[in-house]
Amino acid sequence: MTCELCNSSNESVLWGNPLCRIILVDDKDYPGFCRVILNQHVKEMTDLPVSTRNELMEIIFAVEAAIRQVLNPDKINLASLGNVVPHLHWHIIPRFRHDRHFPNPVWGSPQREAVIPPNTGLAEKLRTAVQQHLAL
């Protein structure tokens, strides 16, 4: 069985290392939605050695901090589901009270049409902020 996260292409990668990669998700309703994807095909966090899972969380928190710095969202949603693709990946989603699904999860029922303020160079801003936070 092929795994779409093991065999991915057309990803907008902001940063990567041997452990994982950070991608910017192409979702018109959620600019700044990032995903941290483990490079190895592993199902659960507790399948990883403690030091590795801690390293992964540090990277996830750096992405969260970068998104907060660049977008100043009302809330961050952190989610790891993997029911459809059982390959460890974390969603880091900036949420705004006026976004399409708030206060529901982004996978829930839409509440309204979102009005997205323009944010030119967002990918570059996030890349720079992620690198700053990873260096701390």
Ligand SMILES: [Zn+2]
């Ligand atoms: Zn995989």
